[in-house]
Amino acid sequence: MMQAFRGAVARLTGRLLFGQWVGNLLLMLLAAGWLQIPDSHTWQFAFSMLSGVLLLIAFLWLYTATFRHLRPCAARPPQWHSWLLLAVLVVLWWLLLQPIAAGRAHEALFAGYWNSQSPPWLRYHLGYSKLVAWQERLYDCAQWLWAGLLLPPAVETCACGVHAGWFGRAARAYRHWLYWLCVLISGLGGSAVTWALADWTPPAGLAGQTSSVIARLGVAYTVDMLLWCFMLALVAHYLDVLSPAEI
Numbered sequence: 001m002m003q004a005f006r007g008a009v010a011r012l013t014g015r016l017l018f019g020q021w022v023g024n025l026l027l028m029l030l031a032a033g034w035l036q037i038p039d040s041h042t043w044q045f046a047f048s049m050l051s052g053v054l055l056l057i058a059f060l061w062l063y064t065a066t067f068r069h070l071r072p073c074a075a076r077p078p079q080w081h082s083w084l085l086l087a088v089l090v091v092l093w094w095l096l097l098q099p100i101a102a103g104r105a106h107e108a109l110f111a112g113y114w115n116s117q118s119p120p121w122l123r124y125h126l127g128y129s130k131l132v133a134w135q136e137r138l139y140d141c142a143q144w145l146w147a148g149l150l151l152p153p154a155v156e157t158c159a160c161g162v163h164a165g166w167f168g169r170a171a172r173a174y175r176h177w178l179y180w181l182c183v184l185i186s187g188l189g190g191s192a193v194t195w196a197l198a199d200w201t202p203p204a205g206l207a208g209q210t211s212s213v214i215a216r217l218g219v220a221y222t223v224d225m226l227l228w229c230f231m232l233a234l235v236a237h238y239l240d241v242l243s244p245a246e247i
Contacts, residue, residue, distance in 0.1 A: 004178055004237055011070060011233035019069075020232075021225045023062040030055055060086055067158040070236035077161030085157045089150050096146045100139050107135045144187030148180060148231075155235050173238040182234055186227040194220040 034055055039045040060083040068076065077085075103110075111131035115123060126134075152170040160166065173179045197216040201209065 004176065004234065007237035008230060008234040011236050012229055016066065016069065016229050016233070017225070019062070019066060020229050021222065023066075024225065025221070027055070027059055027062065030058070056087075057083075063154075064158045066232065067155045070232055071155055071159035071239055073160035075161070076159070081161060082158040085162070086154060089154045089157075093146060093150050096150075097143060100142055100146075103135070104139055107132050110135065140188060140191065141184060144183055145180070147187065148183035149174075151231065152235050152239065155232070156239055169239055173235055176238065179234060179238065182231060186231050190224045190227045193223050 034048070034051055037044065037048045037051065039048050064079065064082040064086055068082075111128050114131055115128045118126065152173045153167065156166050156170040197220045200216065202212050
């Protein structure tokens, strides 16, 4: 376990941290600007579509370049091939999230039904609000577990292509409880820190609150990026080991 942790930390290079911090920030700012493009005229609609395609290409380039940096391979697949594989995996993750989204939309309904069918002693200890909260936690865990399931294949196939034995190599991470623990800690912990910092409002004037919002969002974003880069580095470690004895 400690060897895997040290191996992941050793891969947390300045290039990885800086590239992800700056790259994702630029993508979010560009996406926010893209949403403001009007489409009342034909040329505006065409510009919106073109800029959307360029934004997608930038996203695919950033992550395939990151995966290739982390995962050394003797032979690299063509760039367009890596982009296509990453796009397929992103769409697959979106599809896996749809049942979770449907469950979230019916949380209140499920909680009300279970609460009405529970015996009085259980209803006293596990009421409606707690049932809603527990559903939220379960859906959050499922969401991050799906992400953890797809991350090793994404790194392996985008960096080295779909070669013989690619799934067996990608599945190396699945066999280690440390990986799944880090997936949940990074996902749930990062979300908790982000929401806690976003909800906290210091007793200050308008200028003080504005600067506080910027600082808090900056800290939350940096924490999220550190956790994300650690997960990428941990996956790269498990993919790069040669034998179980080295894990």
